[in-house]
Amino acid sequence: MPAPEVLLAFAAVCFAAAIAPGPDILLISSRAVARGPLGGALAAFGVVTGLSVHILLAATGLTALFASSMAAFEVIRWAGVGYLLYLAWGLLRDSGDGPASDQPSAMRQYSSLFVQGLLTNLLNPKAVLFFLALLPQFVDPARGLVPIQIAILGLELMVIALAVFLSVAYLVGILGRGLARSPWLMRLQNRVFGGALAGTAIWLALAERR
Template sequence: MLVSWAAVGGVALVELGMAVTPGPNMIHLASRSIGQGTRAGLTALAGTAAGFLVYLVAATLGLAALFAAVPAAFVAVKVAGAVYLGYLAWQMLRPGGRSVFDPAEVAPVRPRRLFAMGLVTNLLNPKIAVLYAALLPQFIDPARPLWPQFLVLGGVQVVVGVSVNGLVVLGAGRLAGLLRGRPRALRAQRWVSGSMLAGFAVKLAFERQPAS
């Protein structure tokens, strides 16, 4: 077997935890689905999926090796990711913060631009960069062929990430409609999501570099 079931389960749980906490991808997809419709959200989701694949290819070609050769690069990504996740948590938890399901209105854009925006948003998403560069390598077994493990575990991440984001696209409009009339529910969703983001920020700040 190319990878252990423990590694598959670990990657799936990590990605699930990161995917269900609001970040750039969820905010972008929810706002597009609510403001422009489900078809627009699915088009943006296709761009998001393409961004996942770009990271997967980069990891397979040796992204993790960079951090073994240049430890300072790992620290830089880790600190930047922790700060950014902390910023997202503050945006949720601060007085007057907004829920991801109560987004500001967005101007309609064409499908090609929707795809490109989904792609770029994901490529610039530090949660995904940190996942592939710092967290995924921790599930790699050095005694087994490396690139097949990255392909399999990266594929698990893509499936989980696209599935969760797909549910966001399909349910954002309906959920936003339900929550808008329930300010307490919106506030609770905001606090739960913000607390989870803050937890990920703290965890990432103390993450150790995987052994080479």
């Protein structure tokens, strides 16, 4: 079991990581504006589910094994770049004029939002490096089984991240209700978030592995 002061310090790191601008926050915000707080929340749950996968990999030691493979890391990196560009293109081409006649059912829309959040997080190699480089600094083998400590820290990360993401989804979703009344404003926000996601994809493509 990690010491209380370790849990407190890790909580501060988790909050900073969750609130920092990145693919997760951008996706949740864009979906909250377009689909309201529920849309943002569904994307948030997808992102946190992706975090749970990273935590499982870290607890079993597979994160280090994966990160040691340059080929595997590059596959995930370029898959992430491609997926972010795909999401950005979807926003940039959205006219913001309202639902089309062939709009998918509500259930399909909801599941799509969840999957978008899940894939955005899973295909982010920076998340892999976060668990590889940062998480071990808060683990002390003298305080018990390392996988158990990683699981506890991972649960703390998930709770804090979910709280932050849901707060963002709610606040941005409320703002989105006003934007939804104006097709021009919806087009503008689509361009802003689409451009931000495209910029993030380019940054990820050009960033060196740390």
